[in-house]
Amino acid sequence: MAAHETSDGMPLGIDFGGSGIKGAAVDLTKGDFAGDRVKIKTPRKSTPDAVADVVAELIEKIMKQHPDATGPVGVTVPGVVQHGIVRSAANIDKSWIDVDADEVFTQASGRDVHVMNDADAAGLAEARYGAARxxxxxxxxxxxxxxxxxxxxxxxxxxxxxxxxxxxxxxxxxxxxxxxxxxxxxxxxxxxxxxxxxxxxxxxxxxxxxxxxxxxxxxxxxxxxxxxxxxxxxxxxxxxxLQNRAGIIGAALVAQESADS
The missing domain is CATH 3.30.420.40 (ATPase, nucleotide binding domain)
Known part of the structure; x- marks a missing residue:
C-alpha cells in the first residue's frame, strides 16, 4: 500500500473555478494525477447546491476511470475557507458566504470532503512536490x-x-x-x-x-x-x-492527511 493511501483507496482532488470545475484521482506517492483530468463547465448560477451537484457528477466520472479512487475528496474554493466554512466570495456567488462547504459537498457526494482555499492548495502541492520541495x-x-x-x-x-x-x-x-x-x-x-x-x-x-x-x-x-x-x-x-495541476494535487493531499489525522 502506498505511503499516503489508506484502505479507503486513492484520494480525489477537485478545483472549483469561475469557468470550469476540474478533478482527478491523485497518486500522492508521485504527486501527480493518476489518470486524465475531468472537467465540467461551472454552472452559470454557481450557488452551493448547483456546484455540489457538479462535484458529485465529477466524482462519478472519475470513479469510472479509477474504481479504486474511493478515498477522501479535497475541493478548492476561490475564497477564504475557515474550518470548512467559506468566508468570502469575491469571484463566486455571494450565497457561498458562511456556508459549511465541507458539509454541503459531503452530503451531495456521499464522500468525506475537505474544502480549502485554491491558492493554499496550490502552495502545499508546490511545497511538497514542486518548485519549493x-x-x-x-x-x-x-x-x-x-x-x-x-x-x-x-x-x-x-x-x-x-x-x-x-x-x-x-x-x-x-x-x-x-x-x-x-x-x-x-x-x-x-x-x-x-x-x-x-x-x-x-x-x-x-x-x-x-x-x-x-x-x-x-x-x-x-x-x-x-x-x-x-x-x-x-x-x-x-x-x-505543477502549473494548473497544483490545486487538484494539493486538495487531494490535504483531504488524505486530514482523513489520516
Whole structure:
C-alpha cells in the first residue's frame, strides 16, 4: 500500500473555478494525477447546491476511470475557507458566504470532503512536490497571478491559511487590481511594464514578511521566461512547476492527511 493511501483507496482532488470545475484521482506517492483530468463547465448560477451537484457528477466520472479512487475528496474554493466554512466570495456567488462547504459537498457526494482555499492548495502541492520541495525550513510564499492574486504561506512545511496577499493596499491601490495577470491583458501592458508593477508588489511582500523563497503560480507561470527576470527583488523567486495541476494535487493531499489525522 502506498505511503499516503489508506484502505479507503486513492484520494480525489477537485478545483472549483469561475469557468470550469476540474478533478482527478491523485497518486500522492508521485504527486501527480493518476489518470486524465475531468472537467465540467461551472454552472452559470454557481450557488452551493448547483456546484455540489457538479462535484458529485465529477466524482462519478472519475470513479469510472479509477474504481479504486474511493478515498477522501479535497475541493478548492476561490475564497477564504475557515474550518470548512467559506468566508468570502469575491469571484463566486455571494450565497457561498458562511456556508459549511465541507458539509454541503459531503452530503451531495456521499464522500468525506475537505474544502480549502485554491491558492493554499496550490502552495502545499508546490511545497511538497514542486518548485519549493527542497525548502523544508523557513517561509515560502506562493502567489498565483491570474484573474486576481492568490497567495499561500508555507512555514517549515506547514500551511498558514488564508493569507490573501492580493488584497494588500499599495500606493492607494488594491494589489491585484494593478498587478494580476488579467490586468496585464486588459491594459495591454508589455512584459516590461508588468514587470515594473510586479517589482513594486513583491518588494512590498518581502518587506512585510521576509520570505526565504517566492513561487509564482497561475497559468501565466508558463510564460515565466518573459517576465520573471524583470522582477527586481532580493528574495529568490521561481516559477511554479505543477502549473494548473497544483490545486487538484494539493486538495487531494490535504483531504488524505486530514482523513489520516
Amino acid at each position: 527542497d525548502h523544508k525550513r523557513g517561509l515560502v510564499i506562493l502567489t498565483t497571478l491570474g484573474t486576481g492574486i492568490g497567495s499561500a504561506f508555507i512555514h517549515d512545511g506547514v500551511l498558514v491559511p488564508n493569507s490573501e496577499l492580493g488584497h494588500l493596499e499599495i500606493d492607494g491601490h488594491v494589489a491585484e487590481k494593478r498587478a494580476a495577470s488579467s490586468i496585464r491583458e486588459e491594459e495591454d501592458l508589455s512584459w516590461e511594464e508588468w514587470g515594473d508593477r510586479l517589482t513594486v508588489y513583491y518588494r512590498t511582500v518581502e518587506k512585510l514578511f521576509t520570505p526565504d523563497l517566492l513561487v509564482v503560480g497561475g497559468g501565466v507561470s508558463r510564460d515565466a521566461e518573459h517576465f520573471l527576470h524583470l522582477i527586481d527583488i532580493r528574495t529568490p523567486i521561481v516559477a511554479a512547476q
